[in-house]
Amino acid sequence: MVAYVGMLIKICAAFAMNMLPCRNFTYHCLGWDLDTVPYWKHTIVILTTAVVTLVCGLFIPSINTALGLVGSLCGGFIGFIFPAYFWMYAGNWSLKSVGIWHYLGTYFLLVSGVIAIVFGTISTVYFSFFV
Numbered sequence: 001m002v003a004y005v006g007m008l009i010k011i012c013a014a015f016a017m018n019m020l021p022c023r024n025f026t027y028h029c030l031g032w033d034l035d036t037v038p039y040w041k042h043t044i045v046i047l048t049t050a051v052v053t054l055v056c057g058l059f060i061p062s063i064n065t066a067l068g069l070v071g072s073l074c075g076g077f078i079g080f081i082f083p084a085y086f087w088m089y090a091g092n093w094s095l096k097s098v099g100i101w102h103y104l105g106t107y108f109l110l111v112s113g114v115i116a117i118v119f120g121t122i123s124t125v126y127f128s129f130f131v
Contacts, residue, residue, distance in 0.1 A: 080113025
């Protein structure tokens, strides 16, 4: 019984701790200030994210599907797309300033990341639902 209570506390605390960055990210994307947002807007954002989380938890058939999707998305973004974008947006990015090999290599890294994300997501969905 103690283990069940511990798991309940852990899940409730983890859900709340993971919802805060999602909420802050949503507010930032919408251009809202965290301190001055009206309560009804805050309620809509929180209810939407909670319902999406509940639906995903109910309808994703196994943890392997969730981990496969997270792995393909995070691996593609962290390993391929973000380094290419950091290099491009660090400043003074043009073919003339960086040279042909850096220019082509960065775009190759970016396109490789998009391909990795697409194929990783497709393979996870295919092997989770159709095989």
